[in-house]
């Protein structure tokens with residue numbers, strides 16, 4: 001059946017859904033309100049005195065366990081091994097403390113990384129290994145109501161500060177006290193036990209558009225699907241089992257917008273008010289990326305270690321710095337990441353530059369731009385009920401916020417897009433069989 005399907009939203013979830021539908025033989029039309037593909041994980045061009053500089057809406061990191069992202073990238077022809085720099089998991093600080101896994105098979109990589117961590121006492125290492133062993137014995141499951149802080153109760157404070165909190169805030173974008181323990185354990189399980197390389201960090205060496213969404217758009221366009229940029233959908237109406245998108249009729253529709261827009265569009269249908277209410281009720285946390293140039297050639301991270309953990313504290317908000325000079329960007333370009341960001345743009349920038357001077361000795365940095373995405377991720381709190389993917393016959397939702405095992409991540413978005421497309425597909429087949 002070559003039914004027409006509309007995908008509303010051209011972020012990573014929408015693109016994953018569109019590819020899955022296209023491969024199943026559907027004719028796809030994608031509506032994207034912005035002038036470029038990628039949503040929250042998109043390229044950003046900055047005018048500088050030296051000419052245009054391509055950055056990202058925010059510094060992103062993937063891990064080796066993001067198997068669906070990697071498979072889709074390969075499927076649309078992205079040379080994954082060049083587009084992503086791969087390094088074994090590392091949480092090294094500027095003073096040389098912290099841990100770095102060797103490139104070994106699991107669980108020996110984690111075991112050796114923890115035992116070899118610099119700056120942790122034997123008692124701290126033992127405590128972390130014992131807790132990890134307990135999580136494994138419990139199948140990386142816990143009570144839905146447990147927070148990450150609950151899971152880690154009685155772990156030494158140093159481990160909380162230097163291991164759990166940085167991992168938690170980078171995976172869930174919320175501090176351990178308000179982060180879902182169940183979701184954290186799921187990410188940990190996939191990173192540590194999905195196979196060799198699952199815990200590797202994958203750092204983009206091209207912009208986020210090229211990494212997947214633009215490549216997916218090119219692939220779809222070449223196969224005759226309809227791609228509409230700068231096309232914000234205003235109205236969605238049911239017509240029997242079909243749907244009208246701004247008046248145009250489709251056999252099925254997939255909402256792949258952020259939760260607030262999906263709530264607005266679904267809320268136009270009386271029977272979808274409950275779903276719309278649950279999507280609108282999600283709360284969000286911000287991420288800031290401060291892009292700045294170092295003043296001196298020696299102010300660099302080592303090429304083999306292009307990211308470094310920082311020590312956030314009052315007035316020093318960044319958790320990580322990435323040396324984009326080793327990741328396809330100009331020499332000396334740094335991206336500082338502030339997860340769970342709360343301060344204003346000006347304060348964030350000033351505080352991060354002061355933190356870089358104090359912690360890394362990088363005085364005289366030149367700020368380029370600070371990007372703050374206030375609705376970067378939904379707050380993945382303990383026991384959170386997320387909206388489901390099936391709304392009504394012929395109407396589905398996907399996106400990082402839709403019910404699923406992952407927090408707001410690229411892999412969560414992509415898996416949700418693929419799952420909704422497959423569900424739409426099998427619902428269509430069973431309807432056709434009746």
Ligand SMILES: Cc1cc2nc3c(=O)[nH]c(=O)nc-3n(C[C@H](O)[C@H](O)[C@H](O)COP(=O)(O)OP(=O)(O)OC[C@H]3O[C@@H](n4cnc5c(N)ncnc54)[C@H](O)[C@@H]3O)c2cc1C
Pocket residue numbers: 008009010011012013014031032033034037038039040041057058059060061062231232233234256257258261287288289373375376377398399400401408409410411413
């Ligand atoms: C600064 C930042 C840093 C992050 N870091 C990481 C990271 O390191 N690792 C990681 O895995 N994840 C990270 N994330 C999270 C990740 O980017 C998101 O989870 C993912 O991009 C969400 O994809 P999505 O397709 O679900 O939603 P979106 O990207 O929000 O896509 C939705 C699309 O719908 C479009 N749209 C909205 N309304 C309409 C309408 N009415 N009509 C048509 N189109 C519409 C939007 O323009 C958008 O393009 C980060 C996010 C941010 C913001």
